[in-house]
Amino acid sequence: MGGTKRRPYGATAKTRQMVLAALGVVTVATAEQVRRLMCPGTASAQTVRNGCLDLGRDGLVESLGSASHANAAGNLVTEQLWNLSGPGLEAAAAVLDRPMREMGDTARGAARSGAKHALNVAQLTKADAQLELAEALRSWREKFPQVGVEECVGMESPAPALLHGSAGAGLLVVGRRHRHHLLSRRIGHVVHAVVHHAPCPVAVVPYE
Structure with missing residues (x-):
């Protein structure tokens, strides 16, 4: 889509209004999160991203930094976080x-002031993580359909989440990245915590 001097990123009025509506509800979000919330049937967040950029030029939104997440291919993707300005x-x-x-x-004050329409950004982040988890498991479910899988997303630090989630389990399996250097025998703090504090046996599986 071609841009103009006023809208160099070519965002339509409909796209700009969609972004304003989304950020008025979730307060802070990436373009990908807005896409999943407002138009989940589309494959790319570029249209939403263009809307954010054009709104930014108009002084209606501002970037609060960035957030990273893993895409469907397992690659780390960094996205700008957007927030509404006063206007x-x-x-x-x-x-x-x-x-x-x-x-x-x-x-952000909308949520703090108890606005009825305001959705806590943690709810959107959790929904985003649930979608990513489902996508990460999809190929394995297709490969091993006889294995039952129960998905659970915990909004807490990894070690406490694993310790809480393993209550009543017969075995806790965690991964450990294998590195080819002298310090490769050291384990990370998450594995260290579950090995010493999990209420069940722990299997540590190295991976490249």
């Missing part, structure tokens, strides 16, 4: 047809 908050209120008093004083 963007007003624009989002208009798109959502909400009075400003329900939006909070800033986009």
Whole structure:
């Protein structure tokens, strides 16, 4: 899609309104998270990304840094985190047809002020992680259909999550990256914690 001097990234009005509505609800998100929330049937987040960039040029959204996640191929992808500015908050209120008093004083303030429409970003992050987990398991489920798998996403640090999740288990299996150097015999803090504190036997499986 071609851009113009006003919209160099070529975002349509519909796309810009979609981004404003999403950020007015989830407060902080990447373009990929907005895509999954607002248009999950599309394959690429580039249209949403262009909308964020054009809105950024208009001063309606701003970048809060970046977040990383693994894509379907297992590669680490870094995305910008977007948040509404003050004028963007007003624009989002208009798109959502909400009075400003329900939006909070800033986009992130919407959740803090108890705005009824505000979705905690942790909920979106958990939903995002559940989608990634399902995608990571898909090929293994197809290869071993006789093996039952129960998915669980814990919004806590890895070691406590594994310790809590292994309560009542017969065996806890964890991975350990194998490195070809002198320090390769050392284990990470997560493996160290579960080996010493898990309530069941632990199998440590090295991988490249």
